Amino acid sequence: MNYFTLPLEEWTNTFINEWLLPVFGGFFNGISIVLSWLVDGVTSTLLFIPPELFALLIALLAWKLSGRNLAIFALAGFLYIGAVDIWIESMTTLSIVLVSTVVSIFIGVPIGILSAMNGRVEQAVRPTLDFMQTLPVFIYLIPAVLLFGLGGVPAVIATTIFAMPPAVRMTNLGIRQVPSDIIEASQAFGSTSKQMLMKVQLPLAVPTIMAGVNQTIMLALSMAVVASMIGAPGLGSIVLSGISNVNVGQGLVGGLGIVVLAIILDRMTQGLTKKTAV
Amino acid sequence: MKKQHIIPAAVLSVSTVLAACGNNEADQPAGAENEAGNEEKGELTIGVTPWTSTIPPTYVAKHIFEEMGYEVELTEADVSTIFIGLAGDDIDVYMDSWMPVHENYYEQYSEDVTNISTSYPEAASGLVVPDYVDDVESIADLKGREDEFGNELYGIEEGASVMDELRDLIEEYELDMELVASSEGGMLAQAQRNMSSGDPVLFYGWRPHSMFNEFDIELLDDTDEFFEEASVHVMAAKSMEESSPEAYEFLSNWSINIDDVEEMIVQIEEGEDEEDVAAQWVEENRDQVDEMMGN
Structure with a gap:
């Protein structure tokens, strides 16, 4: 099948080494500094709160958003995290997940709105999202390091690429799903398209958008282990170390920590989704 | 049953290759080699x-x-x-x-x-710096100059036993440095990133590895023989x-x-x-x- 040679490998390497890095190195450095300041800030805030207080606050929040069962689970989960001595790692992972989720929402929701308003934008966005979701993660780990250096920052970037698509898709879907009779009614009352978006379409789309946010958080957590290969500290690093030493126990200790965080975050955002739907 | 047919065929093709290579075993006919018990x-x-x-x-x-x-x-x-x-x-x-x-x-x-x-x-291994970093010839020379390297030493994956060695090294030499774990690829990408902007970088290197051909880097003297050969x-x-x-x-x-x-x-x-x-x-x-x- 090789009718012609496609030097994709050389092109990409030349592009990155001779153009992207020298020309935009400073720009990426700037992003890197801002993001690492953000990740470090969130991590040290989370670690500043005494673990007992943090567990109680989350349990209360869980009670409010979801119910008593989740509150009990959250307390038990944090007791586990404390008992196996992975508190710092859990908070580090949580902070990378939170920052990635916030970045994903900040970029994803506006793109979702744009593609709901404009068919052409959607046509361009959809294959891009497919590409982002199916391209194996390992491929953009190394370029992420080249551009942003090792540590939490490339992890946030790689996680964002992987976790943003649901935020875009669900925002788009949520706005498009607003019933046309409601749209017509608000048009009849003379609403401008800005009013329509802010006061009709977005509020009605919130439950769907929240479902997208929930998906984004889950995908972000699932990147934790992979991200530790590019120097992201946290639970993933415990798991990776366990795997590479054939230390099954250590792998499970870190893995269960991820599960605890995932269940709490998942049920809480689901609860929030239900609350916004009412 | 199928497998039994495949194996003699494979042996035959291997012996044909042998004959073609003209090495000293090829003076036996392919069939004789099979009889000699080389099959399967x-x-x-x-x-x-x-x-x-x-x-x-x-x-x-x-x-x-x-x-x-x-x-x-x-x-x-x-x-x-x-x-x-x-x-x-x-x-x-x-x-x-x-x-x-x-x-x-x-x-x-x-x-x-x-x-x-x-x-x-x-197979030599140890700490590696780019050639353009002046006056750092041995691990001891790093003392007091840690900030030039961003106070970071880049290693391979967490869990590899050399990572513990590197931690001991930091402690023994009282270096104000943090060991950053990632992977071979992650570490080399970070090194490449620093070298492309001409910044000093300190990482773990070993031979044989193509990094010594690709980059202008040197292995620091390990006067205290910290790294076991x-x-x-x-x-x-x-x-x-x-x-x-x-x-x-x-x-x-x-x-x-x-x-x-x-x-x-x-x-x-x-x-x-x-x-x-x-x-x-x-x-x-x-x-x-x-x-x-x-x-």
């Missing part, structure tokens, strides 16, 4: 880790095993998975086991896995001694020159085919190969 020598699986240093010895061994009449399969996996495979007989040979880096795996599985030979001793070993499943005695005998005689390995790594990175590079080495070192094969 069976299959060998070599475990391959995704490191540059694994490829040349693996392909050289594959080439020689095939000359001997084995069918060879390569299985790519992580080093811990390869040791599990060796212990469980899913993998027969692993050509690139680094000691003392892999000591922990070997200890865990030494009941079923044997450290059959030393591929090459004296590494050596590269061949690991074999103990069951091989019975199931594939000839291959086992060959492996126990195996050794290769570290410079040859590094040269092959460069050739492969420049785009040459692994099989060709290995075949060429075997041709050039036919005497050594014959000796290892016990001829």
Whole structure:
């Protein structure tokens, strides 16, 4: 099948080494500094709160958003995290997940709105999202390091690429799903398209958008282990170390920590989704 | 039933290749070799880790095993998975086991896995800086200049025993540095990033590795002999001694020159085919190969 040679490998390497890095190195450095300041800030805030207080606050929040069962689970989960001595790692992972989720929402929701308003934008966005979701993660780990250096920052970037698509898709879907009779009614009352978006379409789309946010958080957590290969500290690093030493126990200790965080975050955002739907 | 038809066919094709190569065994007709009991020598699986240093010895061994009449399969996996495979007989040979880096795996599985030979001793490893970093010749020179390197030392994956060594090193030399764990690729990408902007960078390096050809870097003097001299070993499943005695005998005689390995790594990175590079080495070192094969 090789009718012609496609030097994709050389092109990409030349592009990155001779153009992207020298020309935009400073720009990426700037992003890197801002993001690492953000990740470090969130991590040290989370670690500043005494673990007992943090567990109680989350349990209360869980009670409010979801119910008593989740509150009990959250307390038990944090007791586990404390008992196996992975508190710092859990908070580090949580902070990378939170920052990635916030970045994903900040970029994803506006793109979702744009593609709901404009068919052409959607046509361009959809294959891009497919590409982002199916391209194996390992491929953009190394370029992420080249551009942003090792540590939490490339992890946030790689996680964002992987976790943003649901935020875009669900925002788009949520706005498009607003019933046309409601749209017509608000048009009849003379609403401008800005009013329509802010006061009709977005509020009605919130439950769907929240479902997208929930998906984004889950995908972000699932990147934790992979991200530790590019120097992201946290639970993933415990798991990776366990795997590479054939230390099954250590792998499970870190893995269960991820599960605890995932269940709490998942049920809480689901609860929030239900609350916004009412 | 089907398998029995395939194996003699494979042996036949291997012996044809042998005849074509014109080596000293080829004076026997292919048929006679089959009668001599060379058929159905069976299959060998070599475990391959995704490191540059694994490829040349693996392909050289594959080439020689095939000359001997084995069918060879390569299985790519992580080093811990390869040791599990060796212990469980899913993998027969692993050509690139680094000691003392892999000591922990070997200890865990030494009941079923044997450290059959030393591929090459004296594989240097230690801390590496770019050539353009002035006046840093040894590890001790780093003291007081940690901030130039961003107070970071880049290592490989968390859990590798060298990472503990690096932590001990930081403590012993009282360096104000943080060890950043990632992976071989992650570490080299970070090093490349710093070098592209001309910034100092400190990371863990070892030979044989193409990084010494690709970048202008130097290994820092390790005056206190902090890093144990590494050596590269061949690991074999103990069951091989019975199931594939000839291959086992060959492996126990195996050794290769570290410079040859590094040269092959460069050739492969420049785009040459692994099989060709290995075949060429075997041709050039036919005497050594014959000796290892016990001829």
